[in-house]
Amino acid sequence: MRRSLLKLLCPLLFLVLLPACTSLPEGITAVDNFQLDRYLGKWYEIARLDHSFERGLSDVSAEYRRAPDGSSVEVINRGYSADKGAWKEVIGKAKFIGDPRVGSLKVSFFGPFYGGYHIVALDERDYHWALVVGPSRDYLWILARERRLPADVRQRLLDKAGQLGFATTRLIWVDQDRPDA
Template sequence: MSALRSLLSIGAILLLGACTGVPEGVAPVGNFQIDRYLGKWYEIARLDHRFERGLSDVSAEYRLLPDGSIEVINRGYSAARGEWKEAVGRALPIGDQTVGSLKVSFFGPFYGGYHVAALDETGYRWSLVVGPSRDYLWILARERSLPPGVREQLVDTARRLGFATDELIWVTQDRPDA
């Protein structure tokens, strides 16, 4: 029985580790500076997921905590409920802190990968973020919209990386921050 328990424990560890991995063929950006990435980002586009379904005016705010972890506050407006929804999580760098790869948790000890696949390295005005698989993709910006040329560039990058860009949801950003 203990051999089976050990095997199951190893399997669970491998499965949880896979949740923070990077999709094959995707490389997180180098020369990443977390202090420049902190602050507010607006969601411009995303692939659909249950936890964001139906939300508009989505934003994420990243704040460095005294223990070195990063507080993540995701907010979005649910028109169906007529209210703001908010989730607070925690992020930690994965490995080398100069690589744009974090693990993020909103549910206790369970972490998911957050990998910056493209970034405006000059002004940190936009980023392309992917999760542990090609099911997760976000285009983020410091402003509520992006110039069409930048949008096209990020969609082209995501398409080249194998993401289903024809399924992107373009997020409306009409409500003032609450």
């Protein structure tokens, strides 16, 4: 009886908890008036909170482009591992969670499992920088079209992240010194 109950509850629990991996952290909203076509292209990672899948990587970038069938966005994340002396690359896909005019997507690099990708601050005029968060306050990225951000923009994004409850003192400032290969 107990084993049967576990077999029933485990898939149900999985279905209940899975959306939490893509939702926004409490009290945070994604940008609206988002325009995917302007966001597509290459972004450099300026800073991030530490997590295992990027640990030890420098010169990290992300390239976003429409998938050939138009149903999603292809995501190519790339970074340099000094320990291995090589570039590391992973390809995934992103889909809007709801209204495509809201900068809230889900991204998958590993099969059916998605994580939240929420743009919470964006250079609305030129799309030159973005502040992106995941499903919890453990995930934060500062991205830019160039390898460096002006000091005033950097400070504005740090202030915004701090106001949203992120531990900005734990940010890793990503070296961007290697040429794109």
